[in-house]
Amino acid sequence: MALLNTPVPYPGEIWAVVRFLASRSGPVAYDTLRTFLEPHSRESKKPTTVHYALAALRSLGLAEENGGQGWILAGELAVLSWDDYAAFQRALRSAVLGLRGHQPAETADDLRRALVWSLTRDPFSESFNWTVVDSRHQRDAPDGELIFVNDTRWPPFMAWATSLGLGAPAPHIAQRYIPDCTRAVQQVLEEHLPPVAPADALDVLRLLREHLPVLPGGAISNNLGYGLADERTASAALSFALMRGKNEKWLVLSSDSDAKQPIKVQDPEQSSMRLCSSIARQEAAHV
The missing domain is CATH 1.10.10 (Arc Repressor Mutant, subunit A)
Incomplete structure (x- = not known):
């Protein structure tokens, strides 16, 4: 089922x-x-x-x-x-x-594949309904197969992605969905990143990809053929979540000019990628 x-x-x-x-x-x-x-x-x-x-x-x-x-x-x-x-x-x-000792449930195979595909999209500039997904985007999977066989799977996908914290309704366009993984990112950092003390930004990216393996660069994403050319570059979806954390003031993204391996984060307010060498989580209500 x-x-x-x-x-x-x-x-x-x-x-x-x-x-x-x-x-x-x-x-x-x-x-x-x-x-x-x-x-x-x-x-x-x-x-x-x-x-x-x-x-x-x-x-x-x-x-x-x-x-x-x-x-x-x-x-x-x-x-x-x-x-x-x-x-x-x-x-x-x-x-x-398939985290914390769970074996990935076979009943979630299609859901994981759809999550991986959606998280390769750009929430800064894209929003989706079924018509958009069916006509323009879903045929670009590495194996060439359709992500959604028919339109009946799109509404449950939106509901599951939102409940998992890996998607959200578009705030600016009615009946649209964006791959906003902020909720899941916030929960992972709340659980695994000590507050206040700055952590190496690349280590934070690795932590997030480990606990959210459907993100580009994560194990599930890689296994499905969505690899990353450079692990220091945050994908658009992950950049969106990090920038939301910065703007909502539960994350501090810092750049040290002497850093040897800063990460690159997409920032719509800049013409080029933002360099970030450390990330600090601020104290916030439990999420």
Whole structure:
């Protein structure tokens, strides 16, 4: 059951099931989940949203049946607080991308491939709807195959990318999507980069590519044929996230004239690439 195929529910619907399970102290029977979350469908014998949400969670290693007693959360969600959406977001991303000991779920193969392709695009200048994707862009994959077989996969892709923090609705054009990975970048740095102390900028790029391997230069991206000519150059999508961090003041990008290996970051306010030798994360609210 591929995550971009119907009738797999969107992440927001999966989150409703996860919240309910997280609010209970023990296993929850399937019928109980349907009673509370889908009371209108209790008389139907057809699989419903709850059924498909549980199947998706199980395929990602994030929920399981507990010896016939009912459903419980598993993996990184096993200790989830019912109101911690950020933790849900991180667990979902780890399961989809095969991080923290997860094996990349086969059900997410198409999603990973679509994420890799989208993150090669330029959020500074591009925004997408299905018409744009179908007519102009998606045929430039290294293997020459279509990224999206048909238009039914585009809406779930936008929903999954946004929930994973690797995309977002365009703020300036209605019904458009941009490959804005700021949320995921912020969460990775919040978790792995000590605050205040400047870190070598190239080390930060390597850290982000390790924990977000669908970024250009990351392992998944490289395996799919989207290599980088120079690891010191931040891709457009990663540059967008770093510049947002700078403008929102939770990142400080500094340049030392004596630095031996500064990175290059795309900056729309400059005619050339911005050189950056160190990156410091500022204290901020948990994300």
